Amino acid sequence: MSAHASTAPPPASPTVPASHTSWHPSASSSPSATSAPAPTATSTPAAASTSAAAPSATPTASASPTAAGSDAVQQVLALINQARATHGLPAYTISAGLTSSAQAHNQVMAAGCGLSHQCPNESGLGARESAAGVQWTSAGENIGDGGPVGTGAQDIAAEAVALTQDMLNEQPPNDGHRQNILSASFTHVGIAVHRDAGGTVWMSQDFSN
Numbered sequence: 001m002s003a004h005a006s007t008a009p010p011p012a013s014p015t016v017p018a019s020h021t022s023w024h025p026s027a028s029s030s031p032s033a034t035s036a037p038a039p040t041a042t043s044t045p046a047a048a049s050t051s052a053a054a055p056s057a058t059p060t061a062s063a064s065p066t067a068a069g070s071d072a073v074q075q076v077l078a079l080i081n082q083a084r085a086t087h088g089l090p091a092y093t094i095s096a097g098l099t100s101s102a103q104a105h106n107q108v109m110a111a112g113c114g115l116s117h118q119c120p121n122e123s124g125l126g127a128r129e130s131a132a133g134v135q136w137t138s139a140g141e142n143i144g145d146g147g148p149v150g151t152g153a154q155d156i157a158a159e160a161v162a163l164t165q166d167m168l169n170e171q172p173p174n175d176g177h178r179q180n181i182l183s184a185s186f187t188h189v190g191i192a193v194h195r196d197a198g199g200t201v202w203m204s205q206d207f208s209n
Contacts, residue, residue, distance in 0.1 A: 072157035072193035076164050076203070080181050080189070083168050087182055095208065097134040098190025102204035104128065105143070106194040110202050115145055129208060134188075140180045140207035142167060148199025159201040160193045185209050 081091040105119075105128065113119035123131065125141050144163040149155040167177035180186070186207040194202045 070156070070193060071153045072160040072201075072203075073191045075157045076160050076191050076193070076205070077189070079161055079164050079168075080205075084182060089182060089184060090187075092189040092207075093187065095134065095188040095190050097132040098129065098188055098206040098208060099192060100190065101128045101132040101134065102141075102190040102192035102206040103194070104132075105141075105204045105206075106192045106202045109143065109145070109204075110194055110196045110200070115143060117141055117143060125206070129206060134208050136208035138185060138209050140183065140186060142177045142180050142205040142207075143203065145200050145202045147195070147201045149195065149201055150199070151195070156193060156195050156201055160203050163201075163203060164205075180205070180207055183207065 077092070077094065084091060105122075108119045108122055109115060113122075118124050122128070126136070126139050129136055129139050144167075146159045146163055149159050164181075167181060170176070170178040186209050188208050190204075190206040192204050196202065
């Protein structure tokens with residue numbers, strides 16, 4: 001498993017990506033983090049975020065975690081919000097638009113693009129969130145993949161939770177995912193978890209304020 005992330009203040013022009021840091025833990029369900037410059041094949045996750053200006057700061061209407069997805073989504077959201085509470089931060093609210101953006105990106109990555117925040121012929125993060133109806137002034141994204149795992153819901157959830165825990169275990173200065181999860185400016189999140197036919201679990205976490 002692995003992950004990468006990035007954050008930056010909103011620039012004056014739309015959808016200008018920030019630089020991002022990356023790390024790649026082992027391929028197991030409870031990986032240990034090790035540094036690497038680029039993702040490898042099937043069992044390497046990744047994550048990142050960008051910030052940009054957009055027409056409005058108003059978040060999209062939210063949906064319940066159950067409506068947003070599977071047991072994996074609910075368990076990842078619970079872990080994220082538990083960590084936020086420990087740091088005195090309010091819980092993220094699931095956004096239907098961000099969830100739609102994350103789900104679409106998972107499908108593109110799993111279809112052959114691999115771990116990337118922008119696949120060929122795909123819009124950048126800011127444009128993707130806007131197209132999903134999200135109004136934002138800053139946006140972020142964590143992405144990852146791991147496995148292979150079985151088809152059981154708990155196997156898939158365990159992989160997604162393990163990846164998220166690895167993000168939370170990051171240490172400065174290589175802690176971009178952790179900063180996204182524990183952001184004091186983001187207020188909404190969309191989480192999508194997808195297992196492909198080969199058993200690889202893909203996860204996207206999209207954020208906005």
